[in-house]
Amino acid sequence: MKLSFSSILLLSLSSVAVAQNATNLSSSLNFGTHYAVLNLDLITALVSPLSATPAGSEFISSVSRWIDAVHALPSRPLTIFTRIFFSNARRPEVGPNAPFAKTIAGLGNATADNPITEVFPAFTVDEAGGDVVLQKARFYAGAGNALEEILKTQGIDTVILSGIRTSGVILSTAYHLFDLDYKVYVIANNTIESPPDTPGINDAILAGIIPKLPANVITLDQALAAIARSGPAVY
Template identity: 55%
Template sequence: MQLSTAFSSFLLLSSHALSQSIGYNCNPHCINPTIPTTNRNLTFGRHYAVLNLDLIGLVDSIANSTAGSAFINSTASWIDFIHAQNPPPLSIFSRVAFSGSRKPELGPKSPFTKVAASVTLAESQIYPAFKVDEQAGDVVLNKSRYYAGWGNPLETILRAQQIDTVILSGLTTSGVILNTVYTLYNLDYKVYVIANNTIQPPGNNAPEVYNAILEGIIPSLPADVITVEQARDAVKRSGPAIY
């Protein structure tokens, strides 16, 4: 669908203003957050968890692009920032992994086979730029479908730790992010997605898909899409986290 010239100009000006006002990196597009950047009251409370989803070796395929580099730097800095909190909140990493080399979770008629059949053991490991701090209590969960809690104790952990709010980063926007937003929203969690910290890999109309999900689908639930600057400020107002 072609945007009118006037509307395109409006979006360009709005994106420029947004990037200047909050330091948003605008890769691949300046997403307008669902919470105004002028709102200085955003907080995650004390019962929140940080979900870092599918930040695995596949990230290497986008590392040399402008948008990919910005995504990696923003997400890695966010993870380091969370680890620096005292005490650090619960951080959960998910990764695509299978029970054996023959990937028994993927049947010949499983639609997800087309997505994950080519994922190697090396590609299923957490990408080196993203640090897992086991001493801080970080958790790494294996999964065999898009949803971050598929076949693992994600929901058990969130309930046991009395979590009511989750903040999501991850690869990819249309995969683990969208599926996890929907599922945790339906389970009554307050869900935030950090726009800087998710990306749609190239191909299949990636920019349009990324924009539609973050500016249309997720806000319509409604769940919130925020910038990494807003997330950092909210953490500073929150807590100390209970974990």
């Protein structure tokens, strides 16, 4: 796809805006004690096709580094993963004309036992250590599951988002949880579009849309520094 001069300029400005937004956050960024880490839709069906691309490889490495760092904390925060799958092969959660059904058409009628709906192997899920895994069958991470009940029960006031796609689960979840009065952070390195070379969309969302809420777009390094200052997490 050939980009016009105006499109190239927009991409450059968007990238600068993301960097400026991250730089403007205090070096003493702290998530407090009642925060939750949300790792959204990191399933094999969505992540595996990206692994052969430079952008996808960087995304996988960044998310893996983040998850491992959270697991290494002496006092772990609530960590939630979402998986996309259906209760049975008739896909009762979505009708054939639902926008989300069209978006994940490549999953077919995948149910919980289908390997393509499992969290991608590069990302460690430690359910024995307290990680929560929720089924999801809509864009929003809390659609049709206990996400909001869990966050409320645990007294969570801050959420940090990673996942795929930026224009899907990340944007939808950021809006929903912001509207429910949570403080929302999105790790820019840990979000990606599919395909990853979609011109401008990722940067435009991170630089122009999410900060308008306003929610915070931060870098992986800022997030890692923040969890070192935060806590001890209450969970």
